Amino acid sequence: MAFQRLYARYNVNVFNTALGYMKNVELAEEVTQDVFLAIFQKADTFKGTSKVSTWVYRIVVNKSLNYLDKQSRRPTSDEAIDAHHKIDFNHPGVQLKNQEASRHLFAAMDILPPTQKTAFILSYVEGLPQSEVADVMQKSLKSVESLLQRAKGNLRIKLNSFYSEGKC
Amino acid sequence: MNKLDNWTDQVLNSLDGIQKAAPSLDLLDRVMAQLPQNNVMPKWQLRLTAAAACLLIALNIYVFDFDKQESSKQPSTEYVKLVEDFSLYQ
Numbered sequence: 286m287a288f289q290r291l292y293a294r295y296n297v298n299v300f301n302t303a304l305g306y307m308k309n310v311e312l313a314e315e316v317t318q319d320v321f322l323a324i325f326q327k328a329d330t331f332k333g334t335s336k337v338s339t340w341v342y343r344i345v346v347n348k349s350l351n352y353l354d355k356q357s358r359r360p361t362s363d364e365a366i367d368a369h370h371k372i373d374f375n376h377p378g379v380q381l382k383n384q385e386a387s388r389h390l391f392a393a394m395d396i397l398p399p400t401q402k403t404a405f406i407l408s409y410v411e412g413l414p415q416s417e418v419a420d421v422m423q424k425s426l427k428s429v430e431s432l433l434q435r436a437k438g439n440l441r442i443k444l445n446s447f448y449s450e451g452k453c
Numbered sequence: 454m455n456k457l458d459n460w461t462d463q464v465l466n467s468l469d470g471i472q473k474a475a476p477s478l479d480l481l482d483r484v485m486a487q488l489p490q491n492n493v494m495p496k497w498q499l500r501l502t503a504a505a506a507c508l509l510i511a512l513n514i515y516v517f518d519f520d521k522q523e524s525s526k527q528p529s530t531e532y533v534k535l536v537e538d539f540s541l542y543q
Binding site: 288289292296297298300301304313314317318321322325376377378379380383384386387389390393409410411412437440441444445448 | 460463464468472474481487488
């Protein structure tokens with residue numbers, strides 16, 4: 286079945302990208318499920334003007350941002366908010382020697398606006414070349430470079446605050 | 454470069470060499486369970502079936518109407534004669 290082949294080809298990319306946003310395996314799997322359902326339902330609307338991978342990445346980025354948006358609107362307790370912003374997410378693909386540092390990086394990513402976060406996740410978590418990030422985000426290469434620079438600047442500021450608060 | 458800058462750079466570079474994370478193996482089964490059943494008819498097939506049904510209905514109406522017209526054309530005398538022929542007990 287074509288759908289299963291598509292799943293086999295893209296499930297890791299979809300899940301890994303979703304995990305970058307959600308920082309939770311169960312939620313990332315939920316997003317992955319939603320993405321493949323959307324792919325199944327919208328397959329006949331794919332016009333072939335972009336690469337399949339670009340189309341798939343656009344769906345996962347939109348779904349993940351929608352999930353985060355819904356989460357932030359949902360009235361939650363202070364404890365739940367604290368839990369979300371905790372410095373405790375271990376991405377399973379990070380090298381052992383970098384795990385402690387990457388926990389701070391993922392926590393700091395919460396402050397990034399959606400476009401900067403997307404450029405950062407696609408480039409550094411998913412490892413896409415900037416040209417493909419630009420295609421997914423429907424922006425120019427220069428815009429992506431600028432988004433990444435601003436993202437790094439904002440992360441540096443947040444990391445400095447972690448450092449001064451003694452959270453490292 | 455001070456300690457803070459060192460630490461910040463180390464954190465910012467902590468994703469170097471990151472491997473992609475994979476979902477659990479049963480996720481495909483969960484996705485498949487949520488898909489609408491596979492016996493969904495493709496649109497072209499649905500249209501073809503609808504057209505065939507319309508044609509069939511139209512043919513039925515035509516044949517029914519034609520039959521009605523034909524039967525009304527038959528002379529009534531024949532019918533009377535037939536009735537007379539069967540009047541066995543008169």
